[in-house]
Amino acid sequence: MAIQTMNAVVFRGPFNISVERKAKPQIKQQTDAIVRVKSAGICGSELHMYRGHQKTGTGHIMGHEFVGTVEQVGGKVIDFQPGDSVVAIFSPVCMKCWYCVRGLTNRCVEGTAFGTQQLDGGQAEFVRVPFADGTLQRVPPELDDRLLIMMCDIFPTGYYGASRAIEGLCNQLESPLTSKSKLLFDQTIVVLGCGPVGICAIATILSKGVRRIYAVDSVEDRLKEAEQLGATSLKLGQDDIEETIMAVTDGRGADAVVEVVGNQDALRSAFNLLRPCGILSSVGFHQSELPFTGLDCYLKNITVNFGRVPVRTVFNDALECLKQNEAKLKTYVSHELDLKDASEGFAMFAQHKARKVILRV
Structure with missing residues (x-):
C-alpha cells in the first residue's frame, strides 16, 4: 500500500516546533521531483522565525537544508531518476529565467525558499522539489555524509x-x-x-x-x-x-x-x-x-x-573549497538527532548549545 502520510517538523509559532503527521507531497508540475529525505539540517536563518523576529504564518513544514534519494520525478525532469542520491539547494531555481541564464540564480523569478509559507521544507520524511533539474545536485560520493548538509546553504x-x-x-x-x-x-x-x-x-x-x-x-x-x-x-x-x-x-x-x-x-x-x-x-x-x-x-x-548566495552558480567552486577543508571541519556537526527530537534541536541551537544540528529521518 502506498504511503499517504509522513512525519514532518511543523512551525506553530515562536519557540513552538512540533512533529506531526502530514500528507505525503505529490508531483504538482512535470518539473517536480519527490525526494525521500535522509537527513535535514537546522539553519541559523531559521532562528529568525523560531525566535519570532521574522513575522510569518504558521503550519508549514520547516527546513531548507536536506539530503536524500529521488523517489519520483515528473515527466519533464531530465537529469534525475528514482534512486539518485541528491543534495538540494535551499531555494528552487528554474534555470530558464533572465536571472538564471546569467548565473544570478539567487534572484530566480521562481525562487521561493523551502521551509516557508510558500513552499514546505525538507525536515520531513518526504519533500516536493520544484524545478528538480536546477534545484538538485548529485551527491559527491567522496564527501563526509555529515558535511554534505552544509552544501545546501551554509x-x-x-x-x-x-x-x-x-x-x-x-x-x-x-x-x-x-x-x-x-x-x-x-x-x-x-x-x-x-x-x-x-x-x-x-x-x-x-x-x-x-x-x-x-x-x-x-x-x-x-x-x-x-x-x-x-x-x-x-x-x-x-x-x-x-x-x-x-x-x-x-x-x-x-x-x-x-x-x-x-x-x-x-x-x-x-x-x-x-x-x-x-x-x-x-x-x-x-x-x-x-x-x-x-x-x-x-x-x-x-x-x-x-544578499543571498546564488548557490547553483557557486556550488562546484564551494564544494571544492569544502573538500579542501574537510579534515578541519569533520567534527563541526555537534549533534545528530532523530526527526522526532526536532524541538530539542531547535532549542539547543537557539541557546548556542550546538554548533550544527542534523535531523536524521
Whole structure:
C-alpha cells in the first residue's frame, strides 16, 4: 500500500516546533521531483522565525537544508531518476529565467525558499522539489555524509560572502613592486559571527591565501572553532575589538569585513571596523533599517555588498573549497538527532548549545 502520510517538523509559532503527521507531497508540475529525505539540517536563518523576529504564518513544514534519494520525478525532469542520491539547494531555481541564464540564480523569478509559507521544507520524511533539474545536485560520493548538509546553504553562503570580499580587494590591489597574491596575503579581514556560516567564511578566506583573519563572537565554543581553523578570536564584551583592529592596521581599519549575523549592531560594527575604501560583504539575513546612511558610505568610500548566495552558480567552486577543508571541519556537526527530537534541536541551537544540528529521518 502506498504511503499517504509522513512525519514532518511543523512551525506553530515562536519557540513552538512540533512533529506531526502530514500528507505525503505529490508531483504538482512535470518539473517536480519527490525526494525521500535522509537527513535535514537546522539553519541559523531559521532562528529568525523560531525566535519570532521574522513575522510569518504558521503550519508549514520547516527546513531548507536536506539530503536524500529521488523517489519520483515528473515527466519533464531530465537529469534525475528514482534512486539518485541528491543534495538540494535551499531555494528552487528554474534555470530558464533572465536571472538564471546569467548565473544570478539567487534572484530566480521562481525562487521561493523551502521551509516557508510558500513552499514546505525538507525536515520531513518526504519533500516536493520544484524545478528538480536546477534545484538538485548529485551527491559527491567522496564527501563526509555529515558535511554534505552544509552544501545546501551554509558553506556556499560563507564561501560567497568571503569571495565577494576577496574579489573586491583584488580589484583594488595594484602595485608595480608587489604581486597581487603577496598584497592579498597581507590583508586584514574580520568575520563578524562565528556560527556555521562564519566558520565556512573563515575556511574559505584561509583557502584563498589570506592569513590575517579576526573572528568575532560572544560564544566561547564558536571562537575555539575559529581558532582551530587559523583565525585570531576576539570575544564580544571582553576584548576591545575596534582598538585591536586599529592597532594591527596602523590605525586604518580592516581591509574587509564579512558580516554574517544579520542584525543592526553587527552591521554598525562592520562599518566602524572598516578602513576607508574597505569592503563590507554582508550575507546576514537583515530585516531592519540600516545603521548607517548613504552619506556615511560616501564619506568613507566603502564598497558594500548584501544578499543571498546564488548557490547553483557557486556550488562546484564551494564544494571544492569544502573538500579542501574537510579534515578541519569533520567534527563541526555537534549533534545528530532523530526527526522526532526536532524541538530539542531547535532549542539547543537557539541557546548556542550546538554548533550544527542534523535531523536524521
